[in-house]
Amino acid sequence: MSAIVTGAAAPTTTTATRRPRGGLLRAIMHNRKAMIGAGLLVLFILLAAFPHLFVPWLHGDPRAIGELPLQSPSGKHWLGTTGLGQDVYAELIYSTRESLIIAVVAGLGATILSVIIGVSAAYLGGYADDGLSMLTDIFLVLPTFPLIIVLATYAGKGNLTVIIVVLILTGWSYGARQMRAQALSLRNRDFLESARVRGERSSYIIVVEVLPTMISLIVANFLGAALYSVLTAAGLQFLGLGDPNSLSWGTMLYWAQNQGALVNGLPAWALSPGLAVALLGVSFALLNYAFDEISNPALRPVRRRRARSAS
Amino acid sequence: MRYLLRRLGFFVLTLWAAMTLNFFIPRMMPGSPEEALRERLSKGGSVVTADQLRTVLAEFGFEPDKNIVLQYLEYLKAMVTGHWGVSIGSSLGVPVTTLIGSALPWTLGLVGITTILAFAIGTLIGTISGWRRGGLIDGVVPPVFIVTSALPYFWVALLFISLFAIGDHAILPNDFNYDQGLTPGFNGEFIFSVLKHGILPAATILITAIGGWILTMRNNMITTLAEDYVRMARAKGIPSRRIMFGYAGRNAFLPNLSGFAMSLGFVISGTILVEYVFNYPGLGYMFYNATVSTDYPLLQALFLLVTLAVLICVLLCDFAVFLLDPRARTKG
Numbered sequence: 001m002s003a004i005v006t007g008a009a010a011p012t013t014t015t016a017t018r019r020p021r022g023g024l025l026r027a028i029m030h031n032r033k034a035m036i037g038a039g040l041l042v043l044f045i046l047l048a049a050f051p052h053l054f055v056p057w058l059h060g061d062p063r064a065i066g067e068l069p070l071q072s073p074s075g076k077h078w079l080g081t082t083g084l085g086q087d088v089y090a091e092l093i094y095s096t097r098e099s100l101i102i103a104v105v106a107g108l109g110a111t112i113l114s115v116i117i118g119v120s121a122a123y124l125g126g127y128a129d130d131g132l133s134m135l136t137d138i139f140l141v142l143p144t145f146p147l148i149i150v151l152a153t154y155a156g157k158g159n160l161t162v163i164i165v166v167l168i169l170t171g172w173s174y175g176a177r178q179m180r181a182q183a184l185s186l187r188n189r190d191f192l193e194s195a196r197v198r199g200e201r202s203s204y205i206i207v208v209e210v211l212p213t214m215i216s217l218i219v220a221n222f223l224g225a226a227l228y229s230v231l232t233a234a235g236l237q238f239l240g241l242g243d244p245n246s247l248s249w250g251t252m253l254y255w256a257q258n259q260g261a262l263v264n265g266l267p268a269w270a271l272s273p274g275l276a277v278a279l280l281g282v283s284f285a286l287l288n289y290a291f292d293e294i295s296n297p298a299l300r301p302v303r304r305r306r307a308r309s310a311s
Numbered sequence: 312m313r314y315l316l317r318r319l320g321f322f323v324l325t326l327w328a329a330m331t332l333n334f335f336i337p338r339m340m341p342g343s344p345e346e347a348l349r350e351r352l353s354k355g356g357s358v359v360t361a362d363q364l365r366t367v368l369a370e371f372g373f374e375p376d377k378n379i380v381l382q383y384l385e386y387l388k389a390m391v392t393g394h395w396g397v398s399i400g401s402s403l404g405v406p407v408t409t410l411i412g413s414a415l416p417w418t419l420g421l422v423g424i425t426t427i428l429a430f431a432i433g434t435l436i437g438t439i440s441g442w443r444r445g446g447l448i449d450g451v452v453p454p455v456f457i458v459t460s461a462l463p464y465f466w467v468a469l470l471f472i473s474l475f476a477i478g479d480h481a482i483l484p485n486d487f488n489y490d491q492g493l494t495p496g497f498n499g500e501f502i503f504s505v506l507k508h509g510i511l512p513a514a515t516i517l518i519t520a521i522g523g524w525i526l527t528m529r530n531n532m533i534t535t536l537a538e539d540y541v542r543m544a545r546a547k548g549i550p551s552r553r554i555m556f557g558y559a560g561r562n563a564f565l566p567n568l569s570g571f572a573m574s575l576g577f578v579i580s581g582t583i584l585v586e587y588v589f590n591y592p593g594l595g596y597m598f599y600n601a602t603v604s605t606d607y608p609l610l611q612a613l614f615l616l617v618t619l620a621v622l623i624c625v626l627l628c629d630f631a632v633f634l635l636d637p638r639a640r641t642k643g
Contacts, residue, residue: 239599257588
């Protein structure tokens, strides 16, 4: 009912964009993988936004050097201390922010780039399509991590902006390929034809008509790109190509490796940042797979479908 | 035939793109090989004259005063003819090709075998899981392998080290490729040592790489099973094992094969980290060392080599698709 009311009051475009979004939300709520993934992600967002709530006893810098280095986990230091006596738990919580920012910003950037390149390749067609597709394929095949290492080494180690830019430049190709395929399949649909006949500009058609129909693919792409960014950034920082003074999981891993956390018998210190990376990655991967299931019903778990048809 | 020619064209073009990137990155980035080299040479206590510096730099095609187009052409020629320059890192002056040659067999053995193994096992599990929808395997497979495919390689490596290689119950070694006391040779003891040192790195790569292929194969399989020719085969009463592998599996396998080539770059990225964690003296570890010592020629040669390896695999997969898929043969 409310849809009709708003539809009468506002231009038709609002209802057109609202309806699929509501369906998407409902589909997410019904998918267990999506719910677990979303729950994990919300937890990480909370950690990133309000780290002090999770370490209430800490005042000041979480990297403050303490008196007791290389402690095993205890009541006072839940995950032990580093070689400089820093509390691993506090560092871990405060590191969430930078790691999440890298994931989201790089993921968004890569997605935007892949939308631009993929959709324009499909929409322009002809030589432009050939050229852009070739570019996409080349970037898809180039081994990105070695390329990133080369780039990061030359660009001077440690700069967060450099890492993000490099992640965007190397992470867009897979998405662009999918975007192009879907946009191609849309190109000759009637509603686009009618927009063209109405005399709309192509920029208007792409933004208002094409993109909303591709939203689920775009979201899935963002999740994939974010997953890639989390893992790659952590790997880079772990190798020592990040800023050694920054607070992020990859940097923690770097110091744990450098100060021999495992050899000193402190698995909690060596493994917990990696576990955090893994959990954030898992949350993106679960959401991503759930989106696959939502857009392709054949992939959904069979048992639930049976239950639905019985009821 | 046109299909193969087009793929060959793609091969050459991508290789050229990689070389071009390799050429322009050092010339556009702030970090300079000149600087790194001066630092390294003067660290040894010797004073470096500008002339000496220029000679060494010219060795790997870095002549700042020369016309850039000319530089570029000479560089391309040197790359194609295998003159990849000399190391300016810890092994100063050694040709890059020699360094790479000593590390290549280890990486090929470790990464090559495990990657192919992961692909084969993953495809098989994916096929079975997609075939038996709703069965026990299919209930467990997707969630488990979504999780493993999102795990960072280095974290799995660290986990294995802390479980199996550290502490009182260390049953497996955690670094190098064989016991350093042994002399390499074709005898039982040496081979056993190599295998023992390979188990943990191999298991790491296997566990993290396998998930993606299981999931894509399963999803391809599900899509293929809905096709009419599968229903037709069922109606004809063909044994289900033959439908599974010969009808559905064979078709679902094709996109997986091209996916294999595409994702190889990602696997190689992971193995750099794995080799680093295990101090395994392969190309990945060399890559890491080259970054630490800012050994630009070695770094670039390695990048080129990795690209070449991926491209050769892409080409091989293209050939395989060409042989397996009649549509690819007739289309072009």
